[in-house]
Amino acid sequence: MSDDGRPSVLADLLSRRAFLAGSAGLWISLSLARPLAVAAVQRDSQPRALDPREWQVVRSITARILPTDDLPGAIEADCVNFIDKALAAEDAEALPAYRAALAELDRVCRAAKGSGFVELPAESQDEILAALEEGRLAGWKSEVADPTVFFATVRMHTILGFVLDPRHGGNRDYVGWQVMGYPGPVHHLGGAQADHLSGKLPFQPIWERQQKRPDRKGPDIGSGHSGA
Amino acid sequence: MLKDVCVIGTGAAGGVWIDALTRAGVEVVALERGPQLGPADFVRHDEWSNIHRSDGFAPEWRDTLRETGTETARLGRSSMLAQCVGGGTAHWGGQSWRYREDDFCLLSKEGAIAGANLADWPISYAELEPWYERAEQRLGLAGRAGSNPFEAARRRGYPNPPHPPRRATLAIERGAKALGLHPFPTPLAINSRPYAGRGTCLNGGQCSNFGCPTQAKASTLSIQIPAAMATGRLDLRTGTRAVELIVGADGRVRAARTITAEGREGEVRANHFVLAAGSIATPHLLLLSRSARFPQGLANGSGLVGRNLMFHIFSYVGFELPDESMGAFGPAGMLSIDDFHASDPKRGFIRGAVISEAAEPGPLWAAYKAPEYLGRKTGAWGGPLKDYLRRYSRLAAMISIGEDLARFDNRIDLDPDHVDADGLPLPRITHQSHPNDLALAAAFEKTMAEIAVAAGARKVFSFDFSRAKGGTGHLLGTCRMGTDPEKSVVDRDGRSHEVPNLYVPDGSCFPSAAGYNPTLTIFANAERMAERFLDRLGRSGRSGRSGRSGRREAA
Numbered sequence A: 001m002s003d004d005g006r007p008s009v010l011a012d013l014l015s016r017r018a019f020l021a022g023s024a025g026l027w028i029s030l031s032l033a034r035p036l037a038v039a040a041v042q043r044d045s046q047p048r049a050l051d052p053r054e055w056q057v058v059r060s061i062t063a064r065i066l067p068t069d070d071l072p073g074a075i076e077a078d079c080v081n082f083i084d085k086a087l088a089a090e091d092a093e094a095l096p097a098y099r100a101a102l103a104e105l106d107r108v109c110r111a112a113k114g115s116g117f118v119e120l121p122a123e124s125q126d127e128i129l130a131a132l133e134e135g136r137l138a139g140w141k142s143e144v145a146d147p148t149v150f151f152a153t154v155r156m157h158t159i160l161g162f163v164l165d166p167r168h169g170g171n172r173d174y175v176g177w178q179v180m181g182y183p184g185p186v187h188h189l190g191g192a193q194a195d196h197l198s199g200k201l202p203f204q205p206i207w208e209r210q211q212k213r214p215d216r217k218g219p220d221i222g223s224g225h226s227g228a
Numbered sequence B: 001m002l003k004d005v006c007v008i009g010t011g012a013a014g015g016v017w018i019d020a021l022t023r024a025g026v027e028v029v030a031l032e033r034g035p036q037l038g039p040a041d042f043v044r045h046d047e048w049s050n051i052h053r054s055d056g057f058a059p060e061w062r063d064t065l066r067e068t069g070t071e072t073a074r075l076g077r078s079s080m081l082a083q084c085v086g087g088g089t090a091h092w093g094g095q096s097w098r099y100r101e102d103d104f105c106l107l108s109k110e111g112a113i114a115g116a117n118l119a120d121w122p123i124s125y126a127e128l129e130p131w132y133e134r135a136e137q138r139l140g141l142a143g144r145a146g147s148n149p150f151e152a153a154r155r156r157g158y159p160n161p162p163h164p165p166r167r168a169t170l171a172i173e174r175g176a177k178a179l180g181l182h183p184f185p186t187p188l189a190i191n192s193r194p195y196a197g198r199g200t201c202l203n204g205g206q207c208s209n210f211g212c213p214t215q216a217k218a219s220t221l222s223i224q225i226p227a228a229m230a231t232g233r234l235d236l237r238t239g240t241r242a243v244e245l246i247v248g249a250d251g252r253v254r255a256a257r258t259i260t261a262e263g264r265e266g267e268v269r270a271n272h273f274v275l276a277a278g279s280i281a282t283p284h285l286l287l288l289s290r291s292a293r294f295p296q297g298l299a300n301g302s303g304l305v306g307r308n309l310m311f312h313i314f315s316y317v318g319f320e321l322p323d324e325s326m327g328a329f330g331p332a333g334m335l336s337i338d339d340f341h342a343s344d345p346k347r348g349f350i351r352g353a354v355i356s357e358a359a360e361p362g363p364l365w366a367a368y369k370a371p372e373y374l375g376r377k378t379g380a381w382g383g384p385l386k387d388y389l390r391r392y393s394r395l396a397a398m399i400s401i402g403e404d405l406a407r408f409d410n411r412i413d414l415d416p417d418h419v420d421a422d423g424l425p426l427p428r429i430t431h432q433s434h435p436n437d438l439a440l441a442a443a444f445e446k447t448m449a450e451i452a453v454a455a456g457a458r459k460v461f462s463f464d465f466s467r468a469k470g471g472t473g474h475l476l477g478t479c480r481m482g483t484d485p486e487k488s489v490v491d492r493d494g495r496s497h498e499v500p501n502l503y504v505p506d507g508s509c510f511p512s513a514a515g516y517n518p519t520l521t522i523f524a525n526a527e528r529m530a531e532r533f534l535d536r537l538g539r540s541g542r543s544g545r546s547g548r549s550g551r552r553e554a555a
Helices: A009-018 A052-065 A079-088 A092-113 A122-133 A147-163 A172-180 A194-198 A206-212 B012-023 B039-044 B047-052 B106-110 B125-139 B167-178 B224-231 B278-288 B363-368 B370-374 B383-389 B435-454 B519-537
Strands: B003-008 B028-031 B063-066 B074-076 B234-237 B240-247 B253-260 B265-275 B313-320 B335-337 B353-358 B395-402 B411-419 B425-430 B459-463
Touching (some): A052 A092, A079 A092, A092 A122, A172 A206, A172 B363, A194 B167, B063 B411, B125 B519, B167 B335, B167 B435, B224 B234, B240 B265, B265 B278, B278 B411, B278 B425, B313 B435, B363 B383, B370 B459, B395 B435, B435 B459
Parallel strands (some): B003 B028, B003 B265, B028 B234, B063 B425
Antiparallel strands (some): B240 B253, B253 B265, B313 B459, B411 B425
């Protein structure tokens, strides 16, 4: 489907949707591939696309994009697991470029800071990511992958891993929805009444319902790398 | 077997024709490119499939897009169309408007505008009014007659009462009233109580872009197609794409050449052909149907097939309320404000828009807007992003459906560089907004921000939809309806000026867009055209005709 042979698959994938962007890279969609039946794959946290080092780098990036504070962030939501599963399925087209960009990020960090991205302190990671986003990261070989496109991709991937249904591999234990105050898919939960709309009657969110019904837990995501 | 009528497309217009014709005793074969989807599919759909990847309804769809004729169009999937039984009505929001009297006489009211190609409709509001009524009753609209002081006269109220409001609805209502405006319940084709065999809305929140798992939302999938199936006179062929209309020596369409999803080629013959595939696929099929007699494409002696493409122009204002908005619940925007619809010379642009509450139906859609909320193109991550996401439950929004002006150069044609899976040229969208559209959008953004402030918003931000183009679901024009064969493609009955057994009753025939969601008008106009067709066919009064609500008056 690549129509002009540009070197960066990421740029190509993103640009297909870029014309929809009102501003700032919204509406970014990684792929035009048809949906794949990946639910089974996504029920475990074993890496399917990324190697262990790549997994750690992605995980560290997601931790800066949605940090953990008094409420859960990307680590608790297991956003890296979502990204890994997406790159193994719907977004498989993007995997080679993703890989190249991750390796380049680590290489640049080692050259500039003496250690890989994962091992840097959070402040340094933020500096690196800000420079990456703005396309001013010294030493980045842009023929590998467009740094701004790569950042926008990981950013959107992290958000997706935080806000999408847990069946896609992220939003573990609904922590993303708990942070946002989104109660879950209302149709699946039997619908809402007029008193819910007015606020008179609290709507019981999906995570509270499932605590009360342990037989209906969400996908078994397992521990894998998420606790590392 | 030779059928009486072949209908291509099963959305609003196709569904209405299929229903009206089979009810009148006509044998119909309907070609639908997509599959039959149902509740099991709709509960599987989520923001990942239907918002982000937008492949829940048309996974194979590709088009190309550019602004002007000098650019090379880019490959993508910019159109939100649905390829399934029900077409766009499977995933519409349900906002159901009657256009006003002035919407039908744009050119005579406004005069010619440089860079635009305005036209009057060949019909009036009065002529369409009984058909609006019929469509409203059939779809089970929820609304309150008389609550919009700016709407055109109606003889009959809505069949169902308005939906109960969410907290954001009430906040906007208070703000609008404080500004002296006239807010009212948006007419919605979503059941507010059990109606016509379909249940009450469960307030699931996700209407636009989603199929309704309970069928409380009206669609041809849930109403017209099942009714037609029950007559035993509908041969519905899903997964069957019409790729060419073949003309016989007599100048009439003889057959539709088809390809199934499995790649089987075939021909469907009929006495009459009804093309209702939407404002992209309808002209696309005509342009693909070239012959010695029609070298520019079928029914395109005027050269106007594909031209005057319209999308509406949206403005969108998000805001944060001091407390919970309940945006996750209930149908799409339940409140509207129509005070700014008519042209006002003081504003510096012509025409207007309806303003509606926009729902806040899901966490991903909210997350998209972080850069706008934060007011930064970069750095919308880390602590600021987290802080924004925590505010989701207080978010609310308004959207304006701006009337965009038809332009001759805004069009669908055949892309010279890209082909689809069947080897056919992709439809190419060329569309540039008229300066009037952009001025209108900017003014409505400001107006909605003022309403949001009056509603008690703590923070107000805009989201730029002006480049959304085919990303909108409001595809109109491309086979203009009119009386002059040199200035239009079909006549007032939707019949081709050139091909006597070819009809185009979908949104393609709209001469102008009007500042309202268009689907109810597509339904109503298709009802009118179907009745005219049946009258011509001389089969009026045949078995099964109900003769209710409007048929007599309009005959």
